[in-house]
Amino acid sequence: MEQVTFTPRRGRVEAIEPLDADEARRAIHAAEAALLDERRMLDGDELATLARVPDESVPALAALAHQVRLAWCGPQVEVEGILSAKTGGCPEDCHFCSQSSAFDTPVKATPFLDTDEVLAAAQETAALGASEFCIVLAIKGPDERTMQRILELVPIVKERTGLNVAVSAGILSEDQARRLAEGGVHRYNHNLETARSHFSRIVTTHTWDERADTCALVRRYGMELCCGVLLGMGETTEQRVELLLQLREVDPAEVPVNFLNPRPGTPLGDMPLTEPLEAIRWIALCRLALPSVILRYAGGREVTLRDLQALGMTSGINALIVGNYLTTLGRSPEEDLQMLADLRMPVGALSAAI
Amino acid sequence: MDPTARCTGCGRPRAECDGCARELDPPRFCPTCGTRLAVVVTPAGYRGRCREHGPVVTGRS
Numbered sequence A: 001m002e003q004v005t006f007t008p009r010r011g012r013v014e015a016i017e018p019l020d021a022d023e024a025r026r027a028i029h030a031a032e033a034a035l036l037d038e039r040r041m042l043d044g045d046e047l048a049t050l051a052r053v054p055d056e057s058v059p060a061l062a063a064l065a066h067q068v069r070l071a072w073c074g075p076q077v078e079v080e081g082i083l084s085a086k087t088g089g090c091p092e093d094c095h096f097c098s099q100s101s102a103f104d105t106p107v108k109a110t111p112f113l114d115t116d117e118v119l120a121a122a123q124e125t126a127a128l129g130a131s132e133f134c135i136v137l138a139i140k141g142p143d144e145r146t147m148q149r150i151l152e153l154v155p156i157v158k159e160r161t162g163l164n165v166a167v168s169a170g171i172l173s174e175d176q177a178r179r180l181a182e183g184g185v186h187r188y189n190h191n192l193e194t195a196r197s198h199f200s201r202i203v204t205t206h207t208w209d210e211r212a213d214t215c216a217l218v219r220r221y222g223m224e225l226c227c228g229v230l231l232g233m234g235e236t237t238e239q240r241v242e243l244l245l246q247l248r249e250v251d252p253a254e255v256p257v258n259f260l261n262p263r264p265g266t267p268l269g270d271m272p273l274t275e276p277l278e279a280i281r282w283i284a285l286c287r288l289a290l291p292s293v294i295l296r297y298a299g300g301r302e303v304t305l306r307d308l309q310a311l312g313m314t315s316g317i318n319a320l321i322v323g324n325y326l327t328t329l330g331r332s333p334e335e336d337l338q339m340l341a342d343l344r345m346p347v348g349a350l351s352a353a354i
Numbered sequence B: 001m002d003p004t005a006r007c008t009g010c011g012r013p014r015a016e017c018d019g020c021a022r023e024l025d026p027p028r029f030c031p032t033c034g035t036r037l038a039v040v041v042t043p044a045g046y047r048g049r050c051r052e053h054g055p056v057v058t059g060r061s
Helices: A021-037 A044-050 A055-073 A115-127 A144-161 A174-182 A196-202 A208-220 A237-250 A276-289 A301-313 A333-342
Strands: A078-086 A132-137 A164-168 A187-189 A224-226 A229-231 A254-259 A294-297 A319-321 B038-042 B045-050 B054-060
Touching: A021 A044, A021 A055, A044 A237, A044 A276, A055 A276, A078 A115, A078 A294, A078 B038, A115 A132, A115 A144, A115 B038, A132 A144, A132 A187, A144 A164, A144 A174, A174 A208, A196 A208, A196 A237, A208 A224, A208 A237, A224 A254, A229 A237, A229 A276, A237 A276, A254 A276, A254 A301, A276 A294, A276 A301, A294 A301, A301 A333
Parallel strands: A078 A132, A078 A319, A132 A164, A164 A187, A187 A224, A229 A254, A254 A294, A294 A319
Antiparallel strands: B038 B045, B045 B054
């Protein structure tokens, strides 16, 4: 096995000079006027300024993000279940991932689940009150056999459960994107993961531009684009702002926000978790940068946010993955559904075209 | 056969590891023989199968 090296930057992202309390208050007020009164998007400089509010101002930033979410998206929260239908053995070397064959991790490769197993997982998802089910495959991109399996599964799952079916199967060709769209795939997930300027430190087997190309194909053929981020991989504050602006360019309907949950055996296995208040800051900034997207709580939230998970729901999040993730477990669905009930947030399907 | 002989987080004998699996990680190694399990994680549960000992672990989120 080839040795992959990675030198993590430790601790907090880096020492940027925070705004003082008055500057922070003014910056948050200016963002409020832009997003709620003028209904215009913030520019890169405004986002970079908001990224520098001191810790004490993060709750105010989060409160604005919640107002923006309500004004631009409404009160509903979308619930989704995900399934790793083909696990491990992936030829890519994404340094955060326990499913890469480049790293010696505890995750054993398992073949594509059969139709009954996928359907049972979709039925579990429907029983949890979800409206979306995502079939995820650990592959570089689909070969013809995999395309056939996906195209066979999607209508069965839709018909038998009533769920919208999303797929995540890596890099697509133009023809594959067209066939998936025609085959009834509602959303296609393809994350940017991190800023273009940071990407080559995280993945060496494909480029950021290849990812952006697949994102463009997804939209071109009429699927909703689900394009997420993974924060906490040693990127700088500037690179996080860069990522937010790059997300805008690919124009996703949905952005899942993942926080690195360091996986044993991967090059990022010894990275520290993102601090909870930092996670809230960046959830809020995601919302302020992308006011109309479906912003979904995704992997790593339990270990990163701990008791602050409800706070994320009032910091710009309006969707969540319920139950387990791909190779790790989530907290119980009952806890999440109780949290939404306690917050009086109605559950329902969201769409890009609100 | 002792179904508690091995750590399900790393597969080592219990004498060497008293359990290193994290709270939100499913078992990854057979509790009897320490072989890596084929684990299927679904939204509401998980199950692990050992090549030698069959379906050995199940649970939910």
